Amino acid sequence: MGPRWKGRASEAKALADPMSKIISDLHSSLVQSEAHAVLAGYSALLAVEAEQTELLNRACFGRPIVTAEKDKQWYQLGMEEGFYLCHSLKCLKIVGEDNSTKNDDELWQYMKAKKETFPLLYKAYSHLRKKNWVVRSGSQYGVDFVAYRHHPSLVHSEYAVLVLAEGEDGENGRLRVWSDIHCTVRLCGGVAKTLLILTINKNGQGTATPSCLEQYAVEERTISRWSPEQCREDPATVANGIK
Template sequence: MAEAVFHPPRRKRRVFESYEAPFPVDVGGKDFRLCQAEIINNNVIVRNPEDIDQLYNKGYFGKGILSRSRPVFSISDPLLVAKWRGIDTNMPIITSQKYQRRVQWAKSVLQEQGLDDCSITKILENYTKPQGLPFSRGDGADQTGDSCPRGGPNPADAEVSRKSAGTEGAQSAEGHNEGSQEEAALDPGSGSRHQEQDNSREMAEGSCHRDLCGCEVKQSPEQRAWEGLDSRECAPEYVLVQEEEEGSSCPEDDSTHAEENLVKKEVLVCRKNPFRIFEYLQLSLEEAFFLVYALGCLCIYYGEEPLSIVKLWEVFSEVKPDFKTTYMAYHYFRGKGWVPKVGLKYGTDLLLYRKGPPFYHASYSVIAELVDDNFEGSLRRPLSWMSLSGLNRTTANASKELMLCYLIRPSDMTAEEMSTPECMKRIKVQELIVTRWVSSRERSEQDEF
């Protein structure tokens, strides 16, 4: 067997952030924070914004349910933000079409709750009416941030005008995958449908509605998992909607040319978002168990009940039959300083990053197998020479190396021992890097000698 040739990790050309810490725990123990998560539809979800920042910024655990990695989803249109960059506000700026789509979503929710069309129309008209802008213009007053007056807004301050160069005002198109991503995130982020129905009447009276304005229903005291939820989720979200008004640019012209001289006047109108969607952090089962078992900085709830380490080991093994194998490999590589991520994209179990995905490309694609002392056992994915060669070539084309991680358990280890995470103390690990032998390269190297 040839010796492995180790290649240094490839650093990314552009790095837009600084490295904070390998784990979301303080070495001195002064600023220790116990994060909270919940199991929803066999997924581990973190909802508290402060916990999300803690877990992702320190160790790059999880991914945003609406983002590729870091949870940075925003409904604000980047092109509109650049277009209205002179406006001093941090509210999202969206197109009228995008806003109307959310109105239709809110209407569908109310229809499912059995409300008649007349009541739905009145509710939505009252909820989506123009609001006062939460920033001042030209009077030297300080910006008030995300807050927006709940009382009667001043209609004169409800719009910010801007003239367009022509009738074809520039309006950005919505992202091609925005709708599918947002709709896919409704179930894990919205909670129970019954809670939405119980609060439908509150919106008709002008109060927050769980699904229509994005607020969370106030939990009972025993639901300790969500005591740390940010108060921002209990308030409606205000957005600036770019709308158009028609006006005559040349009033002195005769009426025969009046229609030709009409130009569209673009304005930003402050309104409540009728269908707010929150982005949460989704942890893989291996990441969640590592935070609970190895670091002790996460508490996972199922409903109102916090789950113990042994219970999580049992539940995760039922949800994912090969969880024990993949977690042992995850725990091993995390302990060596790597940042493992799901390797499904390349047909493997794990991808290994140095420091984290923002800084380096993945160095290895890992396949984990649990075997006995004689390297025998029921393999999770038996590989033929053809499939192994194809997998290795796929990995090599992505500038990575294929690694087989064998988790060796003693022959005398019983199933009862495997029922708790303490079994990992007797597990040995052997790494095997797979490389493709190229005959022409071998001949050229021999000719040099």
């Protein structure tokens, strides 16, 4: 299943405006303005002015929040988004509720304490973002993330992403029983996404500091329903996907 562009001009638009360039512009702008976000529960709040509003929207980080302030737009960054801008892109500082800037280690501890699975989810999130995928929450589809080839206004999300831990899935993991696999694959088919399983192998590393992340390996697998028609002999039929 390829990308499903929204409308005719979208693919050309996306090609002319690569996500890597948008992220790079956002990076420069945030660095220049010495942007600071404030931790608030499961998110980090960031106030920006018009130019950065546009860049955050184009790069698909956070969600705008409606406030009474006229000259500033507030953005609510998810935990992975905030940590990515701070730790991976190094273009954002995050301060705690006591107004002191948190270093990467402190932030990592905060995120882990809020969400036990943060190290795994963050590895998956950053893995995809580094490849210039736009990554958003997948909770609407009962998966961890959805991944877009470009901005969601131009293209439908292509992958529904589940993040699993290699060898330590425990009793709370997904896809441990056939019915869950069937359910997830059926849902993905119904909404025209491919199920992408990212299995994180910690390679014996724990989760003590963010430097562990460098040792984690990511294995990518897609799961799709096997369709007997795809095995017919005529290669043209297969290529065209005709049933």
